[in-house]
Amino acid sequence: MTTIDLTGARRAVPGPPRSETLSLLARMARDRLTVMTSVSQQYGDAVRLRLGPKSMYFFNHPDHAKYVLADNPGNFVKGIGLVHARRALGDGLLTSEGELWKAQRKTIQPVFQAKRIAAKADVIAQEAAGLVAKLRAHRGGEPIDISEEMTGLTLGVLGRALLDADLGAFESIGHSFEAVQNQAMFEMMSLSTVPHWVPLPIQRRFHRARADLDRIVARLADERRANPTPDGDDILSRLVEATRNEPDPAVAHQRMRDEMVTLLLAGHETTASTLSWTFHLADAHPEVWERMHAEAVEVLGDRQPTFSDIPRLRYITQVIQEVMRLYPPVWILPRVTREEDEIGGYHVPAGADVLICPYTLHRHPGFWEEPDRFDPDRFSPGRSSGRSRYAYIPFGAGPRVCVGSGLGMMEATIVAASVVRELRLSTVPGYEVRGEPMLTLRVRGGLPMTVRSAA
Numbered sequence: 001m002t003t004i005d006l007t008g009a010r011r012a013v014p015g016p017p018r019s020e021t022l023s024l025l026a027r028m029a030r031d032r033l034t035v036m037t038s039v040s041q042q043y044g045d046a047v048r049l050r051l052g053p054k055s056m057y058f059f060n061h062p063d064h065a066k067y068v069l070a071d072n073p074g075n076f077v078k079g080i081g082l083v084h085a086r087r088a089l090g091d092g093l094l095t096s097e098g099e100l101w102k103a104q105r106k107t108i109q110p111v112f113q114a115k116r117i118a119a120k121a122d123v124i125a126q127e128a129a130g131l132v133a134k135l136r137a138h139r140g141g142e143p144i145d146i147s148e149e150m151t152g153l154t155l156g157v158l159g160r161a162l163l164d165a166d167l168g169a170f171e172s173i174g175h176s177f178e179a180v181q182n183q184a185m186f187e188m189m190s191l192s193t194v195p196h197w198v199p200l201p202i203q204r205r206f207h208r209a210r211a212d213l214d215r216i217v218a219r220l221a222d223e224r225r226a227n228p229t230p231d232g233d234d235i236l237s238r239l240v241e242a243t244r245n246e247p248d249p250a251v252a253h254q255r256m257r258d259e260m261v262t263l264l265l266a267g268h269e270t271t272a273s274t275l276s277w278t279f280h281l282a283d284a285h286p287e288v289w290e291r292m293h294a295e296a297v298e299v300l301g302d303r304q305p306t307f308s309d310i311p312r313l314r315y316i317t318q319v320i321q322e323v324m325r326l327y328p329p330v331w332i333l334p335r336v337t338r339e340e341d342e343i344g345g346y347h348v349p350a351g352a353d354v355l356i357c358p359y360t361l362h363r364h365p366g367f368w369e370e371p372d373r374f375d376p377d378r379f380s381p382g383r384s385s386g387r388s389r390y391a392y393i394p395f396g397a398g399p400r401v402c403v404g405s406g407l408g409m410m411e412a413t414i415v416a417a418s419v420v421r422e423l424r425l426s427t428v429p430g431y432e433v434r435g436e437p438m439l440t441l442r443v444r445g446g447l448p449m450t451v452r453s454a455a
Contacts, residue, residue, distance in 0.1 A: 015048035062390035070398035079334035092262025121307035128418035143448035154268035164234040179209035181438035270329035296421035318376040324394035328358040331441040367391040
């Protein structure tokens, strides 16, 4: 197993020469995943990427991830990509720092307590049943975009389970967030050199999307203020209450808006991407689909899944874990150093962009046998023991670990089990399925699949 020297003299971080800046930027714009993989293979676990006036320090070892995310998180604030996303997300839980972040986390955290999340299993099962019914109607017909269906499903779960609201009336949410992510990546890859007022099509789409999200959030907040829920314990009600006594109405409105837009994105996009990849990879490995189907039939029979079924759906859980290893929904964790630091013996200056990349970390040959192979059994109890805790971080790590990880895993497991029990989804022959690394790692261009009965 690969080891690194965490002591001793500081070392300069190796990487491509500055003369390759333009070609590196062009390659990053075309295929960020391939670039991150190739430079880690060529230069090792610490790489300096010179991109114009910027240098990004890419670290790809579990000990590096542990140090940045868990041991010394106070010196590493949110960085490139997320900074650009702030134009749309504002200072929500995903992008905020310091005392504001602590206050936001305190407001939202109680909703994600294990007991409360367990109580949402019935809601998820009902939404999954609705999805299965819709897919069943497409048996033998034209392909259906599974990525789009997963977006609709996860928005439905988000609305009912966390907001006590119906998001079905807002069909534009998914498209608006796509425009937001496109703009964030455009600004990142152009190094923010294009002024916001330049009327490029991508920027016009972004402005329309941001206005649409503002409208949706304002309507949800107004409706909740006018019609409070009986217990007031959903996230929307808690945010209304948390901002009620804010002396400045503009500040109260902005806090509500930023938190809600962030929740709408983070609360559906990651699980939707994971489920899309799950159905694609299981289809590409028929033996995996058959094992998932057999387990779902054995555990569930013909009844609706419940929370108590989750521990018994062991193989399906392993499949989802393996999917998130190969295609982690949050594929990169960008940070910026407050003060100069030392990571794995390498000097990193103050104000430097630091990248921890779960996509490459999860494929590190020093910690994963045949890392590019899809093998759900690698998460079986016997094979998981002894693995570095920070070699697998699909939900991040440290104080800023994803607050919704428990809900996301339960949702993915219940939905996957509900679908594979009754149906067989197949990717359209000849369709190229590729990853699109935006704020999340989604399937590029959608995922057309045909539907037939499982039996």
